[in-house]
Amino acid sequence: MDQFYGIFLYIISLLTMGGIYAILALGLNIQWGFTGLFNAGIAGFFAIGAYVSAILTTAPSLRHLGGYELPYVVSFAAAMVVSGIIAWAVGKVCLKLRADYLAIATIGIAEIFRLILKNETWATNGPRGVSMIPKPFETLPEPWNHLCFLGLILAVIVVIYLLLETARNSPWGRVMTAIRENEKSAMAAGKDIEKFRMEAFVAGCMLMALAGAFIAHYLKFIGPNATDPLTSTFLVWVMLVVGGSANNRGAILGAFLMWTIWSASEILTSRLPDELAIRTAYIRIFLIGLALQIFLQRFPKGIFPEVRPKPERRQSVSDGVTDNATSR
Amino acid sequence: MLTIENLNKSFGGLQAVRNCSFNIEEGTITGLIGPNGAGKTTTFSMIAGELVPTSGRIVFEDNDIAGLPTHEMFHRGIVRTFQIPHEFAKMTVLENLMVVPPEQPGERLFANWVSRGQVKRREHEVRDRAEDALDFLSIAHLGDEPAGNLSGGQKKLLELGRTMMTDAKLVLLDEPGAGVNPTLLLKIREMISRLREERDYTFCVIEHDMDLIASLCDPVIVLAEGTVLTQGTMAEVRSNPDVLDAYLGGGEEE
Numbered sequence A: 001m002d003q004f005y006g007i008f009l010y011i012i013s014l015l016t017m018g019g020i021y022a023i024l025a026l027g028l029n030i031q032w033g034f035t036g037l038f039n040a041g042i043a044g045f046f047a048i049g050a051y052v053s054a055i056l057t058t059a060p061s062l063r064h065l066g067g068y069e070l071p072y073v074v075s076f077a078a079a080m081v082v083s084g085i086i087a088w089a090v091g092k093v094c095l096k097l098r099a100d101y102l103a104i105a106t107i108g109i110a111e112i113f114r115l116i117l118k119n120e121t122w123a124t125n126g127p128r129g130v131s132m133i134p135k136p137f138e139t140l141p142e143p144w145n146h147l148c149f150l151g152l153i154l155a156v157i158v159v160i161y162l163l164l165e166t167a168r169n170s171p172w173g174r175v176m177t178a179i180r181e182n183e184k185s186a187m188a189a190g191k192d193i194e195k196f197r198m199e200a201f202v203a204g205c206m207l208m209a210l211a212g213a214f215i216a217h218y219l220k221f222i223g224p225n226a227t228d229p230l231t232s233t234f235l236v237w238v239m240l241v242v243g244g245s246a247n248n249r250g251a252i253l254g255a256f257l258m259w260t261i262w263s264a265s266e267i268l269t270s271r272l273p274d275e276l277a278i279r280t281a282y283i284r285i286f287l288i289g290l291a292l293q294i295f296l297q298r299f300p301k302g303i304f305p306e307v308r309p310k311p312e313r314r315q316s317v318s319d320g321v322t323d324n325a326t327s328r
Numbered sequence B: 001m002l003t004i005e006n007l008n009k010s011f012g013g014l015q016a017v018r019n020c021s022f023n024i025e026e027g028t029i030t031g032l033i034g035p036n037g038a039g040k041t042t043t044f045s046m047i048a049g050e051l052v053p054t055s056g057r058i059v060f061e062d063n064d065i066a067g068l069p070t071h072e073m074f075h076r077g078i079v080r081t082f083q084i085p086h087e088f089a090k091m092t093v094l095e096n097l098m099v100v101p102p103e104q105p106g107e108r109l110f111a112n113w114v115s116r117g118q119v120k121r122r123e124h125e126v127r128d129r130a131e132d133a134l135d136f137l138s139i140a141h142l143g144d145e146p147a148g149n150l151s152g153g154q155k156k157l158l159e160l161g162r163t164m165m166t167d168a169k170l171v172l173l174d175e176p177g178a179g180v181n182p183t184l185l186l187k188i189r190e191m192i193s194r195l196r197e198e199r200d201y202t203f204c205v206i207e208h209d210m211d212l213i214a215s216l217c218d219p220v221i222v223l224a225e226g227t228v229l230t231q232g233t234m235a236e237v238r239s240n241p242d243v244l245d246a247y248l249g250g251g252e253e254e
């Protein structure tokens, strides 16, 4: 019985973490999948969300900024707004750059955030991080507290999914795809591509911050290591690519799938003999890389490839007169 | 309508356009011809805002517009097509056109969540307009194809279609006939004349096909080595010894 209960709790934690990653992957999907923006600094925006929400909700502490004890709704909204504003500032500078430079710039910015979080001890408690972060539903009895938290995340995913699907199928999504497909032509079609890119970048970074806020409350602790680029940025990219870039369902599936593999790899590597155990970190990354290879061999465009909406055709009035097929 | 004054553009050491000045009068179909590398496309790119001139002025309806971004030019009524087609490969042919009309309410992210009725109504109008353009270009049967699958000539037609999706004032066509079959070329010629009459478009056309230029354009401007060699009617230009020397040779063209 105890064992089953343990498995049950493990599955709940798997789904909760998978769900948080799904929000990250959906955020990246707006940027990369829809618009073609290469954000290599996911960890940075994730961290901003986590710290903002943590600091706004914790009880007073001498170790870090805090004591505001605000409700979750406020702290989550603030996390997203702060991240959005920072993304806007970053975008102002970086979105003018060519795609590959944006990647480099965002890596740098995420590292800067990490160093700030590590070194501005007065606000963040430095490497020791912020602890005793309250968690929604934690006063409920086991396992309802875990279940309700999971339910909240799943509900949030459904709402985001519906909003993003509407956006993707809309003229807005069409402009985004056009920019991704051919920047020059999108400009010639009169689109202010900098403005549209900014929207995608800001919206994506706000979702990343939302995921960050969730992780802070879920773990009840946030330190600079939780926002390590390997487990946030790299893993999220793998999730999106495996699941299917530019496909929201793909992003969600990829997140749950890869998180399960990532988590299983921990169980696997923890059983290794001692001399290998110190190498677990490398081995886990290697396994993720291997999984990426295997999935991409099988599904080169991701498990769910992009499906562009097909606009409904007008019933043709003059069928037949239009057969002047041309060739060069 | 459009006046270019002493326009210059250098790429590093190479001066593609030098001290180039000419006028495009409202309501004309102005031809722009000249040898390969004369700077025709570069001049278009500067008028359309894709390239920033090294120096000089581009005056459109009494405003100096040199250096403004492309979308700003578009909103002032200047639309261009590309010599090498730039389609949105993964989008359908119909979508390629539907993306063009400006100020669609659905381009505002929030409008899609809060005022869907308005967005939908506009979508229908935009769709109908795109279908009309496809009918006109005889590629309606390809409407659902990804644009990347079109042939070279069909992509040129799609480029043309884009200019029909907006209320442009000045349309810059960069070799609209290249790679298009002769029957369709006649149709394109007819379309250009018709758009000028029905929609008051002004055209500037780059072409190496002298028959097309002769039948459509008045006046014709000849560029060579980045500067205006001469201009006038096709007959005048044809009999100009400098032009014969630099470009047309013994009546041969590319």
Ligand SMILES: Nc1ncnc2c1ncn2[C@@H]1O[C@H](COP(=O)(O)OP(=O)(O)OP(=O)(O)O)[C@@H](O)[C@H]1O
Residues within 6 Å of the ligand: B011, B014, B015, B016, B034, B035, B036, B037, B038, B039, B040, B041, B042, B043, B083
């Ligand atoms: N982006 C660029 N970078 C560097 N050089 C360029 C660039 N664009 C054009 N050039 C150069 O400028 C010159 C003029 O090019 P342009 O494309 O304007 O010629 P064109 O008159 O359109 O010729 P064609 O009839 O072959 O299309 C050429 O020598 C070309 O190599």
Ligand SMILES: [Mg+2]
Residues within 6 Å of the ligand: B040, B041, B042, B083
């Ligand atoms: Mg050219």
